[in-house]
Structure formats: C-alpha cells, structure tokens
Amino acid sequence: MSDQIQRFLFDHTNVRGEIVTLANAYHEVLDRHAYPPVVNQQLGELLAAVALLTDTVKLDGTLSIEVRGQGVLSLLMAESNPGGELRAIARIADGGDLPSESASFRELVGNGQIVITLDPSEGNRYQGIVALDHETLSGCLEAYFSQSEQLPTRLWLAADGERAGGLLLQRLPDASQNQDVDAWERSVHLADTIKREELLGLEQREVLYRLYHEETVRVFDPKALRFGCTCSRERMSNALLTLGSEELRDILREQGEIDTQCHFCHTKYHYTVAEIESLLEDPDAPAPTIH
Structure with missing residues (x-):
C-alpha cells in the first residue's frame, strides 16, 4: 500500500512506535489547491503528523492539528479520524509575499501557536495549545506531548510534494524491572540516523529493519489511509x-x-x-x- 500507517513495539521494553507513508492522500490534498512547493512540503509533514497522533492517542473521533501563525503562512490545518480519512488546507496571509522555496517552518509561520483538538464521538471536546517555540513542526509537537501528555515522544517528519512520511516513538510509563531500561535512549539514537530519502522512499518494514535489525521489534498489521472530507x-x-x-x-x-x-x-x-x-x-x- 502507498498510504498506510503501521504500529510497532520493542519487546520487553516500554517503547512503542508508529510509521506512516502517504502518497495518494497527499496528492488528493495538493491537487485541490495551488500552493507553492514549500507550502506543499509543510502540508505533507502535517498530514503525516496528524495520522501519527490519531493512531497514537487512539481517539474514537476526529483529531485536528491547526498551526496559527503570524508569518506569511497564516494557517496550516490537518484533520484525521479512526477510519483513516485525512484532509488538510493551508492559507497564505492576505497581502503577503509568496514564501521562499527555501523557507523553514519557523520562517513561514513566525510566531503563533499550535492547537490540537480531540473531538470524540462521545464525550467532551478537548483542546491542547502549545506555542510555536521550536524551529520545526516535529519539535513543536514533541513539546505538546511533553506538556499535555507527559509522555516522552519523538517525531521525524518528511515530505517532498510527492510523498510524505513520518516516524513516531513514545516511551510509556511504569517500566517493570524486567524491561530494558536503556531501550528509549537507544531507539531514539538509532531513529536520529534516518535519512529523509529513506523515510520517503523505502517500504515501512525496510525502514524499521535498517534502523532496528538488532532489536526485537513486533510489527502489527498496517492500516490503510486515504483522503476523505467530512463536509456536508x-x-x-x-x-x-x-x-x-x-x-x-x-x-x-x-x-x-x-x-x-x-x-x-x-x-x-x-x-x-x-x-x-x-x-x-x-x-x-x-x-x-x-x-
């Protein structure tokens, strides 16, 4: 599958992960708009991120990530649900110059905040807000998990206008005495070696093998993802x-x-x-x- 997310965990540790790849759903979003290439790249990273977070929090409902900036890129928003449907938009500030093709995430959005909304099918709506205090989208989202979920979480995101991909690692609480206490630091260190081209161009199991062939990794069945709009x-x-x-x-x-x-x-x-x-x-x- 070209569009899927796959859950994995390391046996005898308190570390789990998700890996996502998007192609068709990403194209469906971009084909409906005419954004500059640098915006397409940021939208791809956001789509990968919202898919990872939806599967991580296991929400029976809709999860959205909204980047509200004060720079040339005033809005980035992506939404996902448990059915694997994704959608996203971007908005360039009125009267603003088109962004440079080499502009970074922080240069595009400037100051502002990220609003993460969890809207369950039953129960109360929840919103978490984190400031745009980091240079990358992944850094801002890691800060959200640190503040709101209090779970050490790392993300690696990539997109090139054709494909988008992402990798998430999370350390769960309450490690037992039989668990590998060094697993978190080791798994993060190895993930830091991932190249953008590998995350975008390799099959998911190949990525995991290259990173963790010396670890005992349990990989679960993949879940299909697709573009889907909830408008009515x-x-x-x-x-x-x-x-x-x-x-x-x-x-x-x-x-x-x-x-x-x-x-x-x-x-x-x-x-x-x-x-x-x-x-x-x-x-x-x-x-x-x-x-």
Whole structure:
C-alpha cells in the first residue's frame, strides 16, 4: 500500500512506535489547491503528523492539528479520524509575499501557536495549545506531548510534494524491572540516523529493519489511509448560521442567493432565499436532500 500507517513495539521494553507513508492522500490534498512547493512540503509533514497522533492517542473521533501563525503562512490545518480519512488546507496571509522555496517552518509561520483538538464521538471536546517555540513542526509537537501528555515522544517528519512520511516513538510509563531500561535512549539514537530519502522512499518494514535489525521489534498489521472530507450540507448550514440573520439577509439582498464551498475538498453548496429563510426559522430542521 502507498498510504498506510503501521504500529510497532520493542519487546520487553516500554517503547512503542508508529510509521506512516502517504502518497495518494497527499496528492488528493495538493491537487485541490495551488500552493507553492514549500507550502506543499509543510502540508505533507502535517498530514503525516496528524495520522501519527490519531493512531497514537487512539481517539474514537476526529483529531485536528491547526498551526496559527503570524508569518506569511497564516494557517496550516490537518484533520484525521479512526477510519483513516485525512484532509488538510493551508492559507497564505492576505497581502503577503509568496514564501521562499527555501523557507523553514519557523520562517513561514513566525510566531503563533499550535492547537490540537480531540473531538470524540462521545464525550467532551478537548483542546491542547502549545506555542510555536521550536524551529520545526516535529519539535513543536514533541513539546505538546511533553506538556499535555507527559509522555516522552519523538517525531521525524518528511515530505517532498510527492510523498510524505513520518516516524513516531513514545516511551510509556511504569517500566517493570524486567524491561530494558536503556531501550528509549537507544531507539531514539538509532531513529536520529534516518535519512529523509529513506523515510520517503523505502517500504515501512525496510525502514524499521535498517534502523532496528538488532532489536526485537513486533510489527502489527498496517492500516490503510486515504483522503476523505467530512463536509456536508448540514455542517455548511451550521457554519452559515454563525454569520447571523442580518448578515445572511444582507448577502441575499446583494446577490439573490448564496454560493459557498468547502475549503478542503471544494464541494459547492447553493442556497436560495427560501432555503436560507427556512434555515433561519428552524435551524434544527434536517437539511433538504439536493438532487
């Protein structure tokens, strides 16, 4: 498979990991937009990261990573769910110059914050926020785990506009006396030798073999990933309602109807005057079926 994530662990240790590879899902995101190459690279790393985090926290719901910057790149956002569906967007600041092809993550986003949202299918929504205090996306996400999850976590991310990949290692608490107490430092040291070309160009088991052929690694069945958008007419209607009745009616007076589209997949949604009025009168009514 070209798009998959694979879980692994080291026997008799408290170290576990995930490795992800993306091609088709990555292309699906990029084909819907016309971002500069350097933005495509950052989006690929973010897609790999959101897939890794979703599988790591084992959330029955949606997980999103939103990078809110004050630089030329004002927004990077990626979202994933347990079904293996991924989507992502980027936004270049209004009036800003196009980013340099050699710009780093920190140069692109400037100051700001990363917001990680866990939205379970049942239960309360949770948000964790970490400042953009590191030079790379992986460094910022490692800081999030250190502050919020209090679990030592390391990430290696790569993307080149064609493929995206990532590797995550995490040390679990409560190591027993029978466990290899040096396993964490050793596994991280070996992962630090991974080359970008290897993470993007090799099969996942080959990557793990090259890194850990002297370790006892248990590799689990891979999970398929794909592009998928969760937009719907109901969600778009709810978004329109946040504008308020006065603004919606002003738009209708100017345009006679409302046309909008999903930023992620570009699906278009059309609303007539009657549909907007019905929506304002009864926001909880089911969205009409459009043929």
